[in-house]
Every structure is written in structure tokens, then in C-alpha cells.
Amino acid sequence: MDCNEARPLLDASADRELPAPDALRVQQHIDGCDACRRESESLRALSESLRAAPYHRAPDWLRERIVASLPATDDAAFATAARKPAPRKPRWLARLRGWLDSQRGPQPGLSGLAQAGARGRLVAQGWLVALVVALCAVAAGVTMSLRRPAEFAPFADELVESHVRAQLSGHDIDVISTDRHTVKPWFNGRLDYSPPVEDLAASGFALEGGRLDYIAHQRVAVLVYRYRKHVIDVYVFPEGGAAAASLRGNGPASPAPTREGYAIAHWNAEGMTWWAITDAAPDALSGLETSLKARLQSGSERTEGG
Numbered sequence: 001m002d003c004n005e006a007r008p009l010l011d012a013s014a015d016r017e018l019p020a021p022d023a024l025r026v027q028q029h030i031d032g033c034d035a036c037r038r039e040s041e042s043l044r045a046l047s048e049s050l051r052a053a054p055y056h057r058a059p060d061w062l063r064e065r066i067v068a069s070l071p072a073t074d075d076a077a078f079a080t081a082a083r084k085p086a087p088r089k090p091r092w093l094a095r096l097r098g099w100l101d102s103q104r105g106p107q108p109g110l111s112g113l114a115q116a117g118a119r120g121r122l123v124a125q126g127w128l129v130a131l132v133v134a135l136c137a138v139a140a141g142v143t144m145s146l147r148r149p150a151e152f153a154p155f156a157d158e159l160v161e162s163h164v165r166a167q168l169s170g171h172d173i174d175v176i177s178t179d180r181h182t183v184k185p186w187f188n189g190r191l192d193y194s195p196p197v198e199d200l201a202a203s204g205f206a207l208e209g210g211r212l213d214y215i216a217h218q219r220v221a222v223l224v225y226r227y228r229k230h231v232i233d234v235y236v237f238p239e240g241g242a243a244a245a246s247l248r249g250n251g252p253a254s255p256a257p258t259r260e261g262y263a264i265a266h267w268n269a270e271g272m273t274w275w276a277i278t279d280a281a282p283d284a285l286s287g288l289e290t291s292l293k294a295r296l297q298s299g300s301e302r303t304e305g306g
Helices: 005-012 020-032 036-053 061-069 075-083 091-102 112-169 180-186 241-249 282-297 300-303
Strands: 206-215 218-228 230-238 262-269 272-278
Touching: 005 020, 005 036, 020 036, 020 112, 112 206, 112 230, 112 262, 112 272, 180 206, 206 230, 218 282, 230 282, 262 282, 272 282
Parallel strands: none
Antiparallel strands: 206 218, 218 230, 230 272, 262 272
């Protein structure tokens, strides 16, 4: 983000009105730009001064003057609106009503042949209405199926908030080490499970450390990887744990590939549930998943005595 992008967002940033991803990008720019930092500090000072200023209620005479200056109600306009024809009813509704009328029996004043023809037309229209209703039901079912991944929205929001919160706080790593034999033992005594830890530097995903976080009502391990200039947070917890149980209640594990500009991926391996999030492209997480599964299947922890 450059100054041209950041300047219009400084006001909202000062008032803490930006979404978490935008707030992170603006803050990263402010940290590296003296001009924007000075303007941001001025805006924050102004915002705090306005909040601290005393509030004065407008006097009644001012309200009366404002009301008196408003244009009078035009009764003619209401009369014109009242004379407008009623909106035309949908054709399918008229056909449905005709079909219902046909179920009431013969219509007086019509010959037998005319009544038979009318009944035939209404029956055909009734089938058409039934077909439309069936198509609407199918469309509704497809829409619900397409929206089903949104059931993961609360958990995906938690991932985004956790990831952004860690980046903004500057405390995104509790144990800083590229050595899995240092990171893995650090979780002992801090969790009720032992997360697998792998260094995937040979595949382009360097292990930087780990931290604890609280996701889905459970403390979970977070492994922090570096992919080029991007941070990847990988959340690991047992498949049968409380966090996984809460997710099973939400439906199938099929999250959207992106959430608020962040790529999110999910998989199961070695009895663990893995969720990864990054601001890199989604294919970076695909590469991480492939490398991690290959490493775990090779039994690196068992062969190295981890």
C-alpha cells in the first residue's frame, strides 16, 4: 500500500472503523511512512479532542425554525399518487387463481363444450404453474447448497481475527526457532496433545516457530511458517477434540478458498485437523499441504525420534 491508497483511509483508521485486514495494511504503511504517521497522529489527536468536548443540546427554538423552514406537504401530490393504477399482478398468479377456480366445478352460463375447453386450458395452466413451483423449489435447493460453505463463516472469522491480531500485536510467535526439536517440546505442558511439527524449508516453507491461541473454545497450537515474504499460520488440533467437534456441528468441511482477502485451507492428517491462513495466493497453501502430508507420511517424527 502506498500513500495514495493509505491517505483516504487514515480517518477511518483513526476512528477504528476499518475491517481488520484493511487496518493491518494501513498500519503497516504508517509504520514505514513518516508523513502518513504524522497525519495519522494528528487525526487521532483531533478525534480524541472531539470525543472529550462537552455535548450541548440544541435549543427548542432552533428545532422550531428548522421545522418551519421545511416545505409544506403537497396534498395534490398525494391525490395524483392515489390515482395511479395498481401494479399489475404477475401472470403466473392469475393462472394459479384460474386453476384453483377450475377445481370448484362447472361455471354457469357456459355450454358443455365451452366448459370442457376452458377446463382443458386451465388444467394445462395448472400444470404450468406446478412446473414453475417445482423449478423454484429446485432453484432454492441449489441456492442453499451453494451457500452451505457460509456455515463455516464464524470459524473462518475467528481464523482471520486470530491471524490479524497476531500480526498487529507484533507477538505472533511465542517460541522463535527453526528447529522442530525446539518448537515441539515447547508445547509440552501447555496443551493436552502433542502437535506434529515439521520444518518444510526444503519445499519453500521455512518453520519460524509457534504460539498458543484460543480457537473454537479450545487452546490450540499454531505453527508459523514463512513463504517468501508471507506469513502462514497453521492451526493444529486433534480430530476428536472440542474444536473439531464444534466444527462437525456446522456441516461438511468445505471452506471458501478466501476470506476477507486471506486464503484459507483445511485438511486432516495424522489424526489432526489442520487449518492454514495466509495473505499469499491460495496455491501457496496447496503447496504447504502437499509438502506437509508427504513429510508426515514419510514418518519423519518416528525416524528422527521426535
